[in-house]
Amino acid sequence: MKQLAMKGTLVPLLAILCVSLVQAALPAQDSQGRPLPTLAPLLKQVTPAVVNISTQSYVAERDNPLLQDPFFRRFFGLPERQPRQRRSQSLGSGVIVDAENGYVLTNNHVVGKASEISVQLLDGRVLAAELVGADPEADVAVVQIPAEGLTALPMADSDVLQVGDFVVAIGNPFGLGQTVTSGIVSALGRSGLGIEGYEDFIQTDASINPGNSGGALINLRGELVGINTAIVAPGGGNVGIGFAIPANMARALMEQLVAFGEIRRGRLGVSGQTLNSALAKAFDLDISKGVLISSVEPGAAADRAGLKVGDVVVGIDGREVEDTADLRNALGVLRAGAEVELEVMRAGRLERVRAKIDAPAQQQFEGRQLSPRLEGLLLGDIGEDSPLYGKVDGLLVLDVAPGSYTWRAGLRKGDVIVSVNRRQVTSREAMIQALQQSPNRVLLNIRRANRALFVLL
Incomplete structure (x- = not known):
């Protein structure tokens, strides 16, 4: 009896299972048998081109300024101090735009200060990446991975976008893994937000969250229209106001980064x-x-x-x-x-x-020419192309050699030295005069983004 009962139960179950498998193999349909609209075929084509990026960097830990003063340390017999560093990790996204050469577009704030960059593909592969170049002013960066079995996204003409166009955002929010959201273009040409030096953002209500940075904003043809970059987040999460760098701007900057490793902006005068x-x-x-x-x-x-x-x-x-x-x-x-x-x-x-367009006329000089304590610094005028031009007086840190004394002390590219030893400096000559006041120590007043800080060398 038990055996017969089992056979009687098994037949209907097998029939139900077969019907379910047949239905799963067919497109979703409405009550009248018509296919339901879906983005699944489109996403199947484009998602392999969007990658997860993880980085590791080393950040100098700040301590009491007195401990940075060589005179103080000698007076109390303290050994020469090596600035302490802590390891920092971050997550973001990127878009493969050149499968043949392995070029990945992302944001500068995702990879710009990284010591190590890893790229994870949708198929699970994790590849070491090298930074090709970055532009902090527009928040665009290009990294390169081994070009084997890659899928790239074609880039659209973002100038033809219109408010109301449907778009899809793809990225790695909160480190959860690849996530897809949809919405529309809410506005175009957003600027004056104080997020970047160069702002011409696409605004969208497609959900963008921390970790989406560097990911793709695509149209319904599967073309890249923007690089997801920032959000307005009063409560720390998405509120339906996200911003992406237009594909045309990203493409133009990428061409320079690949050709020169940097942006060589000109000037009109x-x-x-x-x-x-x-x-x-x-x-x-x-x-x-x-x-x-x-x-x-x-x-x-x-x-x-x-x-x-x-x-x-x-x-x-x-x-x-x-x-x-x-x-x-x-x-x-x-x-x-x-x-x-x-x-x-x-x-x-x-x-x-x-x-x-002219090449920028910019005075450059190495800090070590003025003082051993400025070893590793490349300094120059604040050029016309800088968003600080005409707003801040000082000398711009054009570069800092990784591992140098000034690097370990916390100075970074893009900092503006406003004063040296409490004397305002706007030129090489002014810095020389300020350094002559205190040859055994250098007190710098630094402007960094919207913050100001002192660094004692």
Whole structure:
């Protein structure tokens, strides 16, 4: 009886299982047998191109400034101090954009200060990556992995994006592993947020969280339209306001990073201000958008091209210019020597002017030339391409040699030295005079992003 009962139960179960397998092999359908809309086929194609990135770095630990003073240490007979370091780990995302050469696009804040970079592919492979180059100003970086069996995402023309277009964000939020979210383009050309030096963000409500940085924002054709970068997060999580760097900007910067290992921004040699209704009326203009040129540097690219004070720049290389941020962002992706076409309103007429971008004129010098305590530093003027230009007076740290004395003391590329031994410095000569005051110690006042700190060498 038990045997018969088992056979009677087994037959219906097998029938149900067979029906379930057949249904699983077919596309999902509605009650009338029509296929349900799904992103699954698209994601199956594109997700292998989005990778998880993990990094390791060594951060100098801060302690009492007195312990950094050599005179204090000699007075109390303390041994020479080696700055302590702690190991730091972080997670992020990246996008394979060149399968043949193994190039991965990501954010500078994901890999820029890393000592070791690992890339995990969707198939489970973990590959050691090398930093090709990074641009802290636009928060873009390129790393390279072995080019074997990779899938790359094609890059779209992000200039054709429109508010309301559907987009999908792919990344590694909170270290959970690859995650997909969807939404729309909420706004375009977001700037003035104070997140990066160059801002021209795509805003989206596709959920972006910590760890998504460097991941892909794609359109419904499976093309890369942006690199996920930042969020507005008053409570620490996603609130539906995320930002991505447009693919066109990322592509232009990547080309320079691959070619030179750095961004070689040029300069036009003009100063200007966003046109408003009051200025338009004062200059008898019938336009309300653009950049009014207030000064032209003699002999610079703008001067040679014939630009004049009072001209209003309304376009660059076919792209509309509404304000100074638009102009700065457009120029910020151009390398020195590139030619650009400017659309200019002059005396009520629209004219087109071609200019060849100059290389930045920037004084550079090594810190060790001035003092052994500045060993490892490369210093220079704050260039016109810097977001700090005209806002902060000081000397820019162009580079810090890893492992050097100044590196171990905590100085980093992008810092601005505002004063030395409590004397303001804006030039090499001013720094020499300040160093002569106290040859046995160097007290630096540093501006770093929105913070200020003292470093005693």
